Amino acid sequence: MSAGRPFREDPKLRVENLALARGGRVLFEALSFEAGAGAYVEIHGPNGSGKTSLLRALAGFLRPLAGKVVFDNIEAPALALHLVGHQNGLKSAASARAHLRYWAGLFGAAPSEAPLARLGLSRCADLPVRVLSQGQARRLALARLLIAARPIWLLDEPAAALDADGRAVLGDFIQAHCAEGGLVLAAVHEALGIKANSAVVLGA
Numbered sequence: 001m002s003a004g005r006p007f008r009e010d011p012k013l014r015v016e017n018l019a020l021a022r023g024g025r026v027l028f029e030a031l032s033f034e035a036g037a038g039a040y041v042e043i044h045g046p047n048g049s050g051k052t053s054l055l056r057a058l059a060g061f062l063r064p065l066a067g068k069v070v071f072d073n074i075e076a077p078a079l080a081l082h083l084v085g086h087q088n089g090l091k092s093a094a095s096a097r098a099h100l101r102y103w104a105g106l107f108g109a110a111p112s113e114a115p116l117a118r119l120g121l122s123r124c125a126d127l128p129v130r131v132l133s134q135g136q137a138r139r140l141a142l143a144r145l146l147i148a149a150r151p152i153w154l155l156d157e158p159a160a161a162l163d164a165d166g167r168a169v170l171g172d173f174i175q176a177h178c179a180e181g182g183l184v185l186a187a188v189h190e191a192l193g194i195k196a197n198s199a200v201v202l203g204a
Helices: 051-058 096-107 114-118 134-142 164-179
Strands: 012-022 025-036 040-044 066-072 081-084 152-156 183-187 198-201
Touching: 012 051, 012 183, 025 051, 025 066, 025 183, 025 198, 040 051, 040 164, 051 081, 051 152, 051 183, 096 114, 134 164, 164 183
Parallel strands: 040 183, 040 198, 081 152, 152 183
Antiparallel strands: 012 025, 012 066
């Protein structure tokens, strides 16, 4: 691990002639692209074009109809990535602090309050999720990214419900992760205000 790098892997992703289907309907075919360490890749397309399905296939949760997904320089892809879906996946009765403790245990990381501070959630750390605003709940969902250092981030509409300040914080996180040699792929409806290295367009 080099100075300034929180992880050993130097990730590279190859998608080769990928085809996906959902509910018996083919979403796309013959999709190929590559992305490497330090890259931020945006995934664009109308609703139903397969953006979420593509992220799930990259994470290993969806079997392709054809083609393949290859992670080079990664021994165990499932342990090298964070997937944050468009649904927050939070327990309404649990507090923000309780979620961080749970995720730390799940990811094998040391418990830390730092993600709450960085996301502006310290004052509501002990409140149950059900009383948080939609923006606060989304910030909490994104805290997963900060708990354990994993080189690959797969983000599905990560800015949903965030205000301008929240979007700026998210943009800073993505830029910092890429500067450390991480790889970020994000399905977005509109740009996050940071420069993407490349874009994957579905349904064109």
